[in-house]
Amino acid sequence: MLCDECLKNNATVHMTTFVNGQIKTVHLCGQCAAKRKQTAIIPGFSFNDFMSAFYDTDDSADVVCDICGTTLLEFKKTGRLGCANCYRVFETSILPVLKGIHMNNKHTGKRPGERLDIDIEKAEESINKKEELKKAMRMAISTENFEEAARLRDEIAILEKEGD
Amino acid sequence: MPRWLEDNAPESDVVISTRIRLARNLADVPFPSKIRKRSDIELVHSSAKDCLLKASEFKYVRLSDMSELSKRALTERHIISNELARKKDGGLITSGDESISVLIMEEDHYRLQSISAGLAINKAYNAADHLDIMLSDGVSFAYDEELGFLTSCPTNAGTGLRASVMLHLPALTAAKGIQRVIAMISKVGMTVRGAFGEGSEASGAFYQISNQITLGVSEKEILMRLLTTANKVIDFERHTRRELYRNLGIALEDRIWRAIGVLRNARKMSDVEAQKLISDVAFGVALGFVPKLSSSTLYRVMMDTRPAVLAEGNNSAQPQQRDVVRADILRKVFDI
Numbered sequence: 483m484l485c486d487e488c489l490k491n492n493a494t495v496h497m498t499t500f501v502n503g504q505i506k507t508v509h510l511c512g513q514c515a516a517k518r519k520q521t522a523i524i525p526g527f528s529f530n531d532f533m534s535a536f537y538d539t540d541d542s543a544d545v546v547c548d549i550c551g552t553t554l555l556e557f558k559k560t561g562r563l564g565c566a567n568c569y570r571v572f573e574t575s576i577l578p579v580l581k582g583i584h585m586n587n588k589h590t591g592k593r594p595g596e597r598l599d600i601d602i603e604k605a606e607e608s609i610n611k612k613e614e615l616k617k618a619m620r621m622a623i624s625t626e627n628f629e630e631a632a633r634l635r636d637e638i639a640i641l642e643k644e645g646d
Numbered sequence: 647m648p649r650w651l652e653d654n655a656p657e658s659d660v661v662i663s664t665r666i667r668l669a670r671n672l673a674d675v676p677f678p679s680k681i682r683k684r685s686d687i688e689l690v691h692s693s694a695k696d697c698l699l700k701a702s703e704f705k706y707v708r709l710s711d712m713s714e715l716s717k718r719a720l721t722e723r724h725i726i727s728n729e730l731a732r733k734k735d736g737g738l739i740t741s742g743d744e745s746i747s748v749l750i751m752e753e754d755h756y757r758l759q760s761i762s763a764g765l766a767i768n769k770a771y772n773a774a775d776h777l778d779i780m781l782s783d784g785v786s787f788a789y790d791e792e793l794g795f796l797t798s799c800p801t802n803a804g805t806g807l808r809a810s811v812m813l814h815l816p817a818l819t820a821a822k823g824i825q826r827v828i829a830m831i832s833k834v835g836m837t838v839r840g841a842f843g844e845g846s847e848a849s850g851a852f853y854q855i856s857n858q859i860t861l862g863v864s865e866k867e868i869l870m871r872l873l874t875t876a877n878k879v880i881d882f883e884r885h886t887r888r889e890l891y892r893n894l895g896i897a898l899e900d901r902i903w904r905a906i907g908v909l910r911n912a913r914k915m916s917d918v919e920a921q922k923l924i925s926d927v928a929f930g931v932a933l934g935f936v937p938k939l940s941s942s943t944l945y946r947v948m949m950d951t952r953p954a955v956l957a958e959g960n961n962s963a964q965p966q967q968r969d970v971v972r973a974d975i976l977r978k979v980f981d982i
Contacts, residue, residue, distance in 0.1 A: 550680040562753070564680030566673060566788035566796045569803075576800055580793070583801055584861035589794030591805035591864045592775075595782040600771045602869050 485511035547571045612641050650745035651946050655764025658941045659932040660880045662812040662841075662852070664766050665724075666774040668758040669797045669806035670781065671788040677798040678735075678751045690755045691737050694748055697784035698739055698777070704746070709736040715962060718954030725759075727752060746773060748781075753798045754806075756781065763942065765811060765876060767869050794861060804861025809869055811876045812841050812854050814941075816929040817886035818879075819851040827879060835859045836875055850925035850948075855879065891933055902930030910980040914969040917953050920976060924948045927980075938982040947979050 483493045491511035545554040552564030554572055563569065569576060580587050592598055615638050622631035655661075671677055672693065675686045691708075698704050709717060709730065717731040725744055730736045730752040737750035749757040758781070760774035788796040794804040802808070818824045828838045841852035855875060857868045891898055905926035909915075928944045930936045949955060951972045957963045963971050 550676040552680060560679075561801075562679055562798045563677065563796075563800065565676040566671065566790075569790065569793060569796055569800075580800055580803065580861060584804065584859050584863075586862040588792060588862055589790070589804045590862060591794055591807070594787045594789050594795075595779060597779055598771075598775050598865055600768050600775070600866060600869060602866060602873055603768055 483509050485509065485514050487511070487514035545571060608641055612638055615641070649743040650761050650763060651942050651949075652763045653940055653942045655762075655766065655942065657765040657880055658763065660813055660815070660883050661765040661876065662763075662814060662941075662945050664762045664764070664770040665810045665812070666760045666770045667808040667810075668756075668774050668778055668795075669754045669802045669808075670756040670758065670778070670795060671754050671797065673786045673788045675755065677754065678733075679753075679798060681735075681751075687735050687751065691750055693785045694737070694739060694750055694756060694781065697781045698748065700780075703742050704739050705742075706737065706739045709738060710734055715954055715958055719952075719958040722952040722955050723949060724761075729753065746777060748777070754802075765873075765880075767809065767811075767873050771809065771865070771869055802860055805863070805865050805868065807860055807865055807868055808856055809872045810854050810856035811872065812852060813876070813879060813883070814850075814852055814925065814928055815879070815883050816851040816925055817890050818883050821886050821890060823882065823886055824853075827882060831855060831875060831879070834871065834875060836871065850921035852925070887929070887933060898933075899930075899935060902926055902933075902935055905930075906936070906980055906982070909976045910982070912973045912976070915973045915976060916969055917951065917972070920951050920972060921948060936982070939980075943979065947976065951975055 485491050485493045486508050487510055491513065493509035494512055495510045495515035497508050497510065497515070546552070547564055547568045548571070549567040550564035552568050554575060557563060557568070557572060557575075563572070563576075577587055615634050619631050619634040619638065622628070622634060650663075672690060675681060675689060678690075681687055681690070695706050699706060709726075717726070720726045720738070721728055721731050723744070725740065725747050726736075726738060726749055730738075730749050733751060735751045739748040739750070740746065745761050747759045749759065758774050758777045760770045760777070762770040762773070790796055795806040797803050797806055815824060815827075818827055831838050835858050836855055837858050838853055838855050841854045855872070857872060859868070863871075905923040909920075909923050909927065924944050924947065927936065927939065928941055931939050931941055931944060950959070953965070953968055956968055956972055956975070960971050
């Protein structure tokens with residue numbers, strides 16, 4: 483039997499692996515087995531390497547982007563796409579990953595050219611104030627001070643309206 | 647020198663800076679790793695220049711025209727990344743005080759950056775947003791209705807927003823509370839890493855907290871989460887500082903004054919030693935022991951004495967002379 487890797491020498495090492503629920507056996511010559519052993523004990527620790535474990539790909543059929551020439555295997559290795567079109571070409575492999583990293587796959591942020599005018603300090607202040615008022619309202623209810631509780635309830639309602 | 651540092655910035659006893667970064671790409675040009683045509687590369691550069699140099703305070707430079715020393719100094723000031731410094735096609739647009747910068751042809755065509763002193767998320771974000779609008783007026787971005795802004799690495803897609811704060815956490819570091827804080831923060835979709843030094847090992851107790859998630863959340867949600875996280879960590883740090891002082895008392899005061907003693911007398915000092923000592927003094931300033939110094943003075947001198955920044959400002963001092971020059975600068979600042 484010839485070595486699966488170099489297809490030159492006789493296979494003397496038989497390795498069985500269990501990947502994605504499938505048992506695979508590879509037959510290697512002494513040299514190729516040694517090489518594989520070496521790479522096996524020096525794992526890559528980059529974030530992209532780590533993420534590649536989450537890409538759902540079928541390694542047997544490589545896909546190529548028709549605009550920039552990036553291949554799916556290349557993307558799996560580097561974690562980087564070559565152009566905007568890659569997102570469409572590799573969609574089925576990328577979307578599950580995006581879901582893994584992010585909250586979900588739907589962009590909810592700004593669109594190009596939109597001005598946001600962020601004022602989160604104010605937003606946080608209002609949240610804190612609301613929490614305080616709610617606490618005071620519960621306190622008023624527990625001491626049967628219903629007049630005060632009603633006043634606080636109205637104040638909270640105003641704040642909530644402003645927040646929208 | 648980081649000219650954007652200012653006195654009395656919000657929460658500056660704990661927060662050094664707030665930083666916003668937006669990743670953007672042109673719609674019909676391959677991302678930098680796959681860009682091949684010279685004309686495409688020139689288009690990336692010229693589009694940014696056309697849109698942004700209208701504001702006269704911005705200046706543009708091609709990284710290939712810069713000395714290795716200047717590039718190193720920019721990386722030490724956290725303006726450009728090591729990745730951009732190595733690229734031959736890279737470019738940089740900066741405002742006069744370097745609070746605004748655009749990295750051209752790094753991992754993405756554009757990285758729009760804005761830095762503010764202290765905890766100033768609104769200010770930093772709105773400056774970056776303004777830059778984003780200026781650029782979008784003249785170009786069309788790689789953008790998808792579903793996935794938002796498209797980036798070279800899908801981990802940045804969506805908003806393309808990375809928002810971060812740089813914190814000085816000497817008490818949490820000394821009291822070994824930092825690992826717990828890091829574990830907590832990572833549970834809410836944020837990451838923490840050392841702001842100086844290699845990897846996650848922080849030198850001088852400076853840390854950077856930033857968002858990990860960029861898609862499926864709005865800019866406002868990302869920024870709110872950063873603010874809430876930062877405020878909580880600031881509380882933890884301040885509380886731990888008081889507790890440490892209560893427990894250690896004179897021993898802590900002694901450590902801080904010894905640090906000042908070394909800084910005002912040493913004739914030779916390495917970058918790492920300076921950072922550690924300045925970190926100790928900053929702790930003392932925050933506790934009110936050293937009324938003659940402010941946090942911003944310390945952050946500034948720490949940046950100014952980084953190896954390449956220092957060499958750039960002192961006739962390209964050679965490595966063996968730098969420790970002497972550094973000690974000279976520090977003696978003046980700490981002669982209080």
